[in-house]
Amino acid sequence: MRGVPPEAFAGMTELTNGYAPWEIRKLYATHPAVTLLSEVLPSISTDNSERLDGMLGGVGVCDVLGIRGIGLDRRGVMLCPAFVSKARPVAARTRMALGRVARHLATAYRLRQRHQESPDAILTPSGRVEHVEAEGSDQRALAEIVNAAKRIGLARGKLRREEPERAVELWRALVSGRWSVVESVESDGKRYLLARRNDLGVPHPRALTPSEAGVLALAAAGHSNKAMAYELGLSPSRVSRLLHEAMSKLAMRSRAELVAYRDRQTT
Numbered sequence: 001m002r003g004v005p006p007e008a009f010a011g012m013t014e015l016t017n018g019y020a021p022w023e024i025r026k027l028y029a030t031h032p033a034v035t036l037l038s039e040v041l042p043s044i045s046t047d048n049s050e051r052l053d054g055m056l057g058g059v060g061v062c063d064v065l066g067i068r069g070i071g072l073d074r075r076g077v078m079l080c081p082a083f084v085s086k087a088r089p090v091a092a093r094t095r096m097a098l099g100r101v102a103r104h105l106a107t108a109y110r111l112r113q114r115h116q117e118s119p120d121a122i123l124t125p126s127g128r129v130e131h132v133e134a135e136g137s138d139q140r141a142l143a144e145i146v147n148a149a150k151r152i153g154l155a156r157g158k159l160r161r162e163e164p165e166r167a168v169e170l171w172r173a174l175v176s177g178r179w180s181v182v183e184s185v186e187s188d189g190k191r192y193l194l195a196r197r198n199d200l201g202v203p204h205p206r207a208l209t210p211s212e213a214g215v216l217a218l219a220a221a222g223h224s225n226k227a228m229a230y231e232l233g234l235s236p237s238r239v240s241r242l243l244h245e246a247m248s249k250l251a252m253r254s255r256a257e258l259v260a261y262r263d264r265q266t267t
Contacts, residue, residue, distance in 0.1 A: 008059045015052055023048060029074040033102035034095045037064040038087070062087050067098050069105020072200065072217050076109045097165045100173075103231040107173040111180050111198045119194035120179065123149045130192065141176060145195045148175040148233065152193065172233040174198065177211055179233075205250070212246035219243055219255060220262035 019027070023044040031040055037056075041049040056064070063084040070076035121142065122131040127149040132142060155167040175181060180198040185191050204213030218228045225243070229236040252258060 005059060008055060011055055012052065015048065015055065019044070019048060025074070028068065028078055029070050031068070032095075032099070033068050033070075034090065034098045035066050035068070036084075036090060037066065040066075060085055065090065067102050067105065069102045069107075069109055071106045071110055072202065072221055075113075076106045079105070093165065097168050099227065100168050100230055103173040103227070104171075107180055107198065107231065110200075111182070111196060114198065117197070119196050121145050121195040123193045123195070125149070125153055125191055125193060127153070141178075144176050144233075145179060145181070148172065148179075148181050148195075149193050152181060169230075173231045174233040177214060177232040177234055207249045208246055212242050212249070215239055215242040216246040216250075216258065217262070220258040 016024075016027075026043040027040055031043075037052075041053060056062075061083045064080050065082035065084065067079045067081065068076065069078065118133065120133045121129060123129055123146065127146045129142065129146065151170040151172070155171040159170070160167040173180075175195065178197060178199045179195040181193050181195055183191060184194050199210065200214040200217065202210070202213045202217045204210060204216075208216065214232065215228055218231065219225075223231070225236055225239050228234075228243075229239045232239065234242075247253070247258070250261065252261065
């Protein structure tokens with residue numbers, strides 16, 4: 001919040017703390033992953049909307065760009081990296097790239113909440129396998145982890161400067177819907193990539209597999225097939241197939257029925 005006086009920040013914090021629970025949900029958990037504050041304010045009470053808008057305007061801020069890394073449990077992290085002095089739209093390409101960043105934030109937050117057990121695989125940055133546990137020893141699964149490590153290497157190289165959007169697209173949030181690939185630096189400076197289990201952990205009926213339940217839950221939360229493919233590290237065709245199979249097993253015919261199903265599960 002560079003340039004924003006401390007007293008203004010304190011005032012905004014105090015104002016937010018006074019919001020009703022439904023307003024908090026509207027502001028932080030129910031809108032798209034990348035949103036301008038001006039797009040959100042109409043959804044909360046008029047008085048609070050006008051007070052916040054006036055407070056920001058008093059310090060020369062016209063709008064705020066928010067990136068929401070919120071999981072299915074409505075927990076996560078939100079970044080506000082841009083305080084805008086002039087009203088202007090956010091380009092669709094920028095929203096898409098930042099939306100992918102949001103999925104990484106949500107995935108990283110979920111990983112941080114879990115116990116740090118031994119990784120299923122340890123690789124060098126080039127993708128050479130140094131160690132693998134039984135969970136990751138399946139040849140197909142291991143090959144996918146290795147490919148993910150290589151894509152990360154490409155994303156972190158010159159591609160991030162020459163084609164940043166392509167670099168973000170290459171670095172998926174998960175691998176095969178099961179693993180997060182994170183970096184570890186040893187005391188001697190050696191770098192390794194660790195594959196840690198970090199699936200969605202969504203409860204599922206007996207009729208569904210964990211993969212089907214995960215895709216179903218994301219779809220019910222409003223994620224597109226393309227967004228789900230990126231978050232889970234699966235191909236769009238596989239996501240489409242998993243969603244079709246899950247909906248067929250539960251006798252659902254539309255995404256509206258998915259939303260109703262989600263509401264029943266959370267009440």
